[in-house]
Amino acid sequence: MVHRPPPGTLRPQGRTERVRQAVVSATRGLLAADGYDALTIERVADAAGVAKSTVYRRWRDTAGLMMELMREVAGAAIPLADSGSVDEDLRVLAIEIVKFFSGTSGAMVLALVAESVHNPDTAAGMREFWAERNERAAIAVRRGIDRGELPSEVDPVEVIRALGAPLYYRMLVTHEPLDDVVAARAAAAALAAARAGTLSRSD
Amino acid sequence: MVHRPPPGTLRPQGRTERVRQAVVSATRGLLAADGYDALTIERVADAAGVAKSTVYRRWRDTAGLMMELMREVAGAAIPLADSGSVDEDLRVLAIEIVKFFSGTSGAMVLALVAESVHNPDTAAGMREFWAERNERAAIAVRRGIDRGELPSEVDPVEVIRALGAPLYYRMLVTHEPLDDVVAARAAAAALAAARAGTLSRSD
DNA sequence: CATCAAACAAAACTCCGGTTGCGTTAGCTG
């Protein structure tokens, strides 16, 4: 007897992983196609070619699916330019953010926003998600401060937020198309505010 | 015999109006308490003390309820300061917006954002709603331009948008609390961008 | 390669919210 693995062993390979990828992919697809409130476990299961009881057990509900998708997306970081000029680096960054919003990830962001309104877990997950990204993007601002292009009191993360805010505004509120011109303007406005001393550490 | 009103006569008073108010009020309450996805016609009808078939017939679905609520809220305009200084007027305006978001109207805005993601009618309604408000708020900016406090090329509505964007960002994305300090900073940043020439008419 | 449990599939069941038909109430007008 005794040819057995210890109980509690996870199986992150083979079929298990295939199912996970299929489900994540189906989630992303349905989200992009029909929006968040069309995202039911049943549909996801169908689209993934998987029994819905499987999806239900592993992710519990659509919020769980969103968390999984968020983890997936968090893996792909935004490329960060380093041209020697903050203005240029932030302009490029803004354009990258616009690109990010334009793809299937845009639908994910919308769904997250909608869900996080009344789901603290999702809200916390999303905060962390953006905190990480903003922290990383803030590197470009720090380089600008070090080069003397921006005042030293400037809060780098706050600049990134100021840069992103108008993009969110357009995407969520007015649903106007996002393009490179809008991105460039957002970056310029953030820099102007920073240089005016409006985005300092202890305002 | 002829004791009859012409067919097609509407009855916007009495019971009909009472029902409308009860439903709008219930919608606002449920929204503030449990969020948009808990907003079902059945619950609204219960809370309003009305048959659900009535709600269904008059408003069709929750999006219809949102439109009704939006019309209701649109009635109450934002007070507009006129102190003689754009900086001060916009600071006060930002604080008023924060107040607006803090009340039950904040929940409405969140619901609208969520719904408008995949509902063109709601999206159009919301765009109009904000266009009106922004247009009105832009009066303060125009006064500033007339007084020479801001460059004449500045786009007044764009300034208002820049002012509101960070507030939306906090409310929708990071769920950080909105207070007067945040409001003042948003106003200052918008003004800085405007003075730097970033928010001009034909950029 | 034999075995055990983790993970999955299939199907029945439950429940809640949308939908519909019909009888009742109550604004509007002459």
Added chain:
DNA sequence: CAGCTAACGCAACCGGAGTTTTGTTTGATG
């Protein structure tokens, strides 16, 4: 104030998504 009908209330119906149960497949290990 009499009558007409818009608007409402009630109750049964319907469908679809969540939930649970049971049986099957398959990845990990000695």
